[in-house]
Amino acid sequence: MGTSRRPRARRCEKKTLRVFQANVGKIPPVHDCALALADSERYDIVLLQEPWTTTANSRCLTKTHPAYDTYSPVETWHSNSTRPRVMTYVRRDSTLSADQNRPYQSRDILWLTVNDTIIVNFYRQNDERDALDTLLQWPIPDRCLVAGDFNARHHTWQTGPTTNRGHEIASWASENGLGLLNTSDIPTNPHGNTIDLAFSNVPLAEANVEDHLATSSDHFTLSLTLPNVEPAPTQPGKIRVTTDDELKRFVEIVELGSTAIPVAASSPLELDKLASTLVSLLQSAAKAAGRPARKGARNTPWWTEECALAAAGYRAIRRLYPLGFNQEVQIAKRDFHRVVRRAKRLYWRNLINSFSDSSSVFKAVRWLRSPGAFQPPPLQVDDVVYETQLDKANALRRATLERRTAEDDIQDPWIELIKRKYQAPTESSFRTRLRRTNELLAPCPRPALMQKRFGKGQDTPLQTAPKGESAEAFLQWIETVEPATWIVYSDGSLSSEGAASYGFAIHQKDLSICDGSGRLGPAEAHQNLTTSHPSPLQDFPVNTTLSRQPVVGMTSNSAVQM
Known part of the structure; x- marks a missing residue:
């Protein structure tokens, strides 16, 4: 029963x-x-x-x-x-x-x-x-x-x-x-x-x-x-999940509860619901498997038994002369003060002498910006004074989160950048860096980048074709180029110190117009060919650029800027 x-x-x-x-x-x-x-x-x-x-x-x-x-x-x-x-x-x-x-x-x-x-x-x-x-x-x-x-x-x-x-x-x-x-x-x-x-x-x-x-x-x-x-x-406190048994139990609860969470989520509402479900599951698992973190008040580390005995000795002398200022009371008070000062001095000296590495120094000194010795005073916003913690929090929320409305939002300045692979693709409609640059410039005839002529089917940045074959193909091609065409020769190399660089030269027929050099991030180089017939830049496919160094075409009587 x-x-x-x-x-x-x-x-x-x-x-x-x-x-x-x-x-x-x-x-x-x-x-x-x-x-x-x-x-x-x-x-x-x-x-x-x-x-x-x-x-x-x-x-x-x-x-x-x-x-x-x-x-x-x-x-x-x-x-x-x-x-x-x-x-x-x-x-x-x-x-x-x-x-x-x-x-x-x-x-x-x-x-x-x-x-x-x-x-x-x-x-x-x-x-x-x-x-x-x-x-x-x-x-x-x-x-x-x-x-x-x-x-x-x-x-x-x-x-x-x-x-x-x-x-x-x-x-x-x-x-x-x-x-x-x-x-x-x-x-x-x-x-x-x-x-x-x-x-x-x-x-x-x-x-x-x-x-x-x-x-x-x-x-x-x-x-x-x-x-x-x-x-x-009572305010909800933190939960500690630190021991092996607690972590094991936490994992078991999460695995068991995750089976009921839907995997597919396509709409924003479904994503929000999925996120809240995950947070609720993790919190419930932590509360079930862990223990509340109880941070109790600490004693003053330098207040030793000697300090307590000195204080008790002073009180014993004072009981004999409760309303007097005789010599014995003054001596007991002076001795008590001396013991307190010595205890504090000895505590800090021993603490400093115990430092063995930087972590112990950091733990003792705590090189962080101190919030100060005092608790926050009442908060004044304009002519209103907020005294309670809840009123301060609401005032801070209004000052930071409600000072603007949706009408004050600026347009999204983010421009997605897509890095193209170093290969000769077909005609593409996405906006490259050169196309975006061209949209910002005034309309005028500009050079266009031609297709790469050598190593067709080669997708890697470095050419692996034999030098003789490449030279013969280049000589055959250059005979077909019109006399007014500018040709940009460019190469990349790796110095003995490991630094990548490139050099370039611009020729028209047999005349050298200009040359230059620069540094590259990776050790990659590509041959870039520019022709100067008057066509808008966006009408031509952009195949190759020097790594991190875009080629920008100018008018026919200007140099090509690398």
């Missing part, structure tokens, strides 16, 4: 978004440490303020991580006054889809739509008003998180006097339904101040100061969680 199968538990469609927020103070090892810690704890989004940036040879550089995509509010900068002061990183995960928004141009605010939630990375310097003015006038959407370094105080998050426009920030949050996620009077820097804040209107969102995520900067790290986030739609 069969048993009923237990229904499979439905997979939860919602996910919890984990956000890492920290100010790294423009210090390279701190920036590296923040990204490494976020990756080790599997955070989805990293919000950094005051990131490390620099310029070198007109290139804009910052810290990146192989497990995260990098987003910047500005793509280029040339000084400290134009560099970005926030940087957002999104984990490379199939369940995450990020689109950068730019409602306002600012280097201190970065808007990012991750799945169905807008994440705002914010930084405000004490003596500047522009960033906060921009944030206060931005309309708040439904699902939103605003986090960063506000550099302000208010009694709702820190007991004491209100400073640096803290009252405006608190009023803005209250009016727009944004709840403060920080726990009151929990400091976010060693001075005891709460200046790194997080606001959100997502239900059940939380924020905690995580001591074990200390980056060695003068700011503590906020760990944020946003529940019930819609996952990104």
Whole structure:
């Protein structure tokens, strides 16, 4: 008796978004440490303020991580006054889809739509008003998180006097339904101040100061969680068919499915149907025989166990003096930075020393044009800004494929060229090069090419008849030529270096009119005879030409140009 199968538990469609927020103070090892810690704890989004940036040879550089995509509010900068002061990183995960928004141009605010939630990375310097003015006038959407370094105080998050426009920030949050996620009077820097804040209107969102995520900067790290986030739609990935068993199975499926495909196809509609059927068969066979290519996020290669131990040692010292700047904390921070620098330097030195051939150099350096460290910003076409990936793709399609109509098409300039065989054929009606050239020239009497007179029935370029027989036939023929006829003598030869060339001479009766020479591709030569009676060129068959050197007839008082 069969048993009923237990229904499979439905997979939860919602996910919890984990956000890492920290100010790294423009210090390279701190920036590296923040990204490494976020990756080790599997955070989805990293919000950094005051990131490390620099310029070198007109290139804009910052810290990146192989497990995260990098987003910047500005793509280029040339000084400290134009560099970005926030940087957002999104984990490379199939369940995450990020689109950068730019409602306002600012280097201190970065808007990012991750799945169905807008994440705002914010930084405000004490003596500047522009960033906060921009944030206060931005309309708040439904699902939103605003986090960063506000550099302000208010009694709702820190007991004491209100400073640096803290009252405006608190009023803005209250009016727009944004709840403060920080726990009151929990400091976010060693001075005891709460200046790194997080606001959100997502239900059940939380924020905690995580001591074990200390980056060695003068700011503590906020760990944020946003529940019930819609996952990104799953995109079809690539299929790998690489092993012998997979290839064998793939061939078997294709052979079995190809028997049902019609072989004959004459009309364009049938050809299109045949092509789509073949593509469908190959795709189905690959999916059945292969396996999906799963390209997971990679760790930073230089972040070693020594770096992790140094970071843990610094955190242990900092726990003893959470709000102090004593000598032990400073020594632990300096040692940690030294370990990080040494690990990176040693990694690159060992990598360079391991190069044994050009392929290993190419694999490490990747001599290709880099797409840049940052993800593509919003695309502006005329006065319209496209932010989502789908809108960008449609704008690109319209700009490239729909900018012209069928009426704008130019006439087909292609002229089919047919290379004739080196033989004496019968009268032919197809348009040779000489005939096409003649159609482009003005009508006038021109010489015509005569039939080849020697070696009849010989189809190969080189003559194999005996010299005596050929000479006797030539002398007999030349007696019948009219006195006003021009005769072109031409031959081909192969030099000792292997180069093919030809020479020619034009005679009228016993007078030499002109001669010349040139180079040929193949070592082939043919005798070309030209007569100068006034008849259009297209009325005469064209039998022979020098290889790649067409003979063009001129008027009777002109030389024949080779």
